[in-house]
Amino acid sequence: MHREIAIEPRQEILRAAARLFQQQGYDATSMNDVAAALKLSKGVLYHHFQSKDEILYHIMSHAMDITEERVINVVRRVEVAEERLRRLIRLHIEVVLSEEDREITVMLHENHPLPIGLRRKINARKKDYLHFVENLIADVQRQRGSPATVTPRAAAFALVGMINWIYQWYKPAGMLTGDAIVRQYTEIFFRGAFV
């Protein structure tokens, strides 16, 4: 009855679990539910993940991997600071809008109870991302000779906030297309944080 999943079984488990967590709630979802959704035996599931906490942690961790791969690693290759920041805004918005990754990335911002050690690891990675954005903003401010009334820290929180909030309201069929959001958010932020 049970099937084996061959290609990237861990990824497939994380994705199915993330979907269940959003549909029926994290606490209401059992390891049994995850196994059943994938038509896996519990043995196979437990071979990959010991507990639901571990699955949640790896979902969040995978969301950070996605951000690092698709945003940080790409923009690092862009030489001019201002262009690097513009690219970061576009790519980060694209990650938030990506239908394929949405079930994974949404979990990053939900306030589920994770054991403190795992919670700290995720928070440390979120902080690293924030600092990357902050440093990039500082570089652009220096090059532009912007006044010090807006600090790179506050600007980074504002930028990451307005982008991450998109998942709360965005509808693919809505009036605001992805491109329109990128263009307008970039304009608001660049005029707002730099002179």
Added chain:
Amino acid sequence: MHREIAIEPRQEILRAAARLFQQQGYDATSMNDVAAALKLSKGVLYHHFQSKDEILYHIMSHAMDITEERVINVVRRVEVAEERLRRLIRLHIEVVLSEEDREITVMLHENHPLPIGLRRKINARKKDYLHFVENLIADVQRQRGSPATVTPRAAAFALVGMINWIYQWYKPAGMLTGDAIVRQYTEIFFRGAFV
């Protein structure tokens, strides 16, 4: 053994429930837990709320009441549009930072499974708030003769996003004080959305 709560019992129940939902998760919290936390009999609890869904709905609804009372109702009395928007930014940030209301207001943004009818009611109130902000931004843009490259809709989402995101990172003992956030967010947004 059981005590009766006399003053605003519903409010006290909502507050205690919100605290439990955040500490141990929504699904993991039972009506029994809520009654026990308040040293109430189940009879008294069920007299006020029929179910956990109903409690969650009223927590979210109360969060919208707080926003309407402390933000909308106050800024309506401010005559000049630009001053009205500045005041809205300050007051909305103060609601997010309010320690007293945090356990209530945080629940507004968590993705808990609420029956569709109740979910729609909350979403309608969120939309009303967004439209209020959007119209206010449109007024200021008209008065300033701002270019139409940034639409009031996108600007409203950006503003509400950067403010509501604060609860994800703000620490009362941190480097960024409430006043510093208000000042810098106002500056970023005003420069960003208007000319």
